[in-house]
Amino acid sequence: MARIALLSNPRSSGNRSLLPRVRSFCAEHNDIFHYEVEHVDQIGVALRTIALVQPSVLVINGGDGTVQAALTELYHGGHFGDAIPPVAVLPNGKTNLIALDLGAGGDPIVALERVLELVRTDMVPHIVSRALIALTDGSAQKPVLGMFLGGAGLADTMLFCRHKIYPLGLPNGFSHLLTAMAAMFSILFGLRAAFLPPRPKHMTISVVRHGQIQGRFAFLMVTTLQRLLLKGQLPNTAGPVGALQLMVIERRRSALLRALFAAVIGKLGKYRMAGVHLEHGDEIRIEGEHSNVILDGELFQTSSGHPIVLKPTAPVPFLRLAA
Incomplete structure (x- = not known):
């Protein structure tokens, strides 16, 4: 064997x-x-x-x-x-x-x-x-499973990197840095250009039993991983919590700077901040008109009347290599 x-x-x-x-x-x-x-x-x-x-x-x-x-x-x-x-x-x-x-x-x-x-x-x-994320988009196909979903401005930035930066043949680390700088430049100065990531579309995000947020978002992440982007962690909550972890940052200069500063000092997620939303849930719905989301590299789009629905699966065993 x-x-x-x-x-x-x-x-x-x-x-x-x-x-x-x-x-x-x-x-x-x-x-x-x-x-x-x-x-x-x-x-x-x-x-x-x-x-x-x-x-x-x-x-x-x-x-x-x-x-x-x-x-x-x-x-x-x-x-x-x-x-x-x-x-x-x-x-x-x-x-x-x-x-x-x-x-x-x-x-x-x-x-x-x-x-x-x-x-x-x-x-x-x-x-x-x-747990894995089970994604359905209104089609008759079986749910697609993954562990990290990026949406809104994050998905648009990932696609910008994939189609505009990676073809330049630069090292991955430098490509990611260049992409992040372009995204930050676009948000901080409100500029639009072919060499910058596009402005994200309006969307509605619902965490069942926790509420709903609407708007244009610079950053949308749903994951079952323990290590989050931006070194974030979700706040502790009393009682059972959902397996899906959600982080949303509104597309406002003040919200983004606040989140980045909190990430640098290791405080992101440890207290509530205006424009930064962190939640646990067992069902998350993403609605909008042709908004992009990417689940572990695979692209999906919202459409009118057909929200993208995310639910956790039963846990799957993984082997952790760190000591």
Whole structure:
């Protein structure tokens, strides 16, 4: 029985240079079952095959789209029955938010070595549970699952980075910095130009049993991850809270500066601020006319009469690599 099943997508941008090293590493360790797919449509067949070897850990090596497709198929496909193996995610792709939340940063081979180390000992202290976000948009298709959703100005900025900045061939870190500066410049000075992210559309966000907010937002995030963007954390609340974490920053100069300052000093989420909304919920509705949201790399749009609805799934086991 293979201790580790590694699912790789060679077409992921990060794998163009990484995959030869991954293949060499797997060739040296016969307790790793390595399965490569050429397209995300093949992930269902891949997981069906992987289930036959009964791995102790499933490792995903690909970009955000690969991780999102694998999690969706893992949850809906039923290939492992009630015994879903813990999932680890190698740092790959452009953003790596899920990998970072699970303690996998830096060199993907080092992360894979860490998985191998843990699987050979007692993994139990390193297994954590995370709910997934189930997204429906009014279509007849089954819910799409992921762990991080960006919307409003954040989604528009992510698309601006994807279509305008990444093609320049700059390093990822510098691309993200340049994009953030362009977004800040646009909001702080109220400018519109082809070389700046567009102005976000008006939308309505409803957290069932918690209320509703409307307007244009510079930042909209829904996640089940523990490590939030901007180093934020949600305020503690008495009693049970929802699994979905929501952060919304209104598209006003004062609100954005207030949120950024609080993030720098480590206070974001520790107290209420005007124009900054942080909530927990078990159902979130996003409504608007052609507003963009991105769930783990996959783009969705709101439409009139068909809100995007987000709900948490039952928890899925993940392998945390940090000590």
